[in-house]
Amino acid sequence: MARNLDASCRLCRREGMKLFLKGIRCIGDKCGFTRRGYAPGQHGKLSRKLSNYGLQLREKQKVKRMYGILERQFRRYFTMASKTKGVTGKVLIQLLERRIDNVLLRAGFAASHAQARQIVRHGHVYVNNRRINIPSYLVENTGLIEIRAKEKPIKNIRETIELTKDWPKPSWLDIDNQNLKLKVLRFPEKEDLQLPVQEQLIVELYSK
Secondary structure: OOOOOOOHHHHHHHHOOOOOOOHHHHOOOOOHHHHOOOOOOOOOOOOOOOOHHHHHHHHHHHHHHHHOOOHHHHHHHHHHHHOOOOOHHHHHHHHHHOEHHHHHHHHOOOOOHHHHHHHHHOOOEEEOOEEEOOOOOEOOOOOEEEEOOOHHHHHHHHHHHHHOOOOOOOOOEEEEOOOOEEEEOOOOOHHHOOOOOOHHHHHHHHOO
16 A cells, blocks of 8 residues: 655645644644754745645645555545535545544544555454455545444553543544444535635635
8 A cells, every 4th residue: 555655744844734644743843844844855944935836735635645645546526526426525525534544533542544555454444344455445424433342452542532531522523442342423524624725725726
């Protein structure tokens, strides 16, 4: 499986905002973006006015990095969204939010997308009693998600839940931390996002 191996803090600096790619470690003064909040590279401190295309490209790159996916997969989600009934930008965000690795992150069972993908890959996640080991699996609005694992993975997940207990939890999920279960109550909306996204810029970029 292809991965983006660039330094996480460098990606946040490139987009000009914290994307919380490293989870808990992004909070505090040791965060690379906190210490150097300008773009990476030799000319990172120079202020530049972006063209319309530049704004569209940066928005697309930001969303890709937020969800930890690469270009080919992101374009596939856009194609799915454009063929689905409804507003393309809204459907695109819903598809990304419905990824099983993202759902675990939003629920606080993982502190980053990387950690959530590891939980899924190791076969600890069941959706409606069916074992799921594909991080890109899309949950439905009636999905019942459970964590089933041996003692050590369960201990690690409970420790993560304790660390993320103060994080805002989305209203489209019914979370049972005690039993490591959660239920999808409805499809997510843009208002449920924890970071600002201008999805229309992405639609304009891919519609050229």
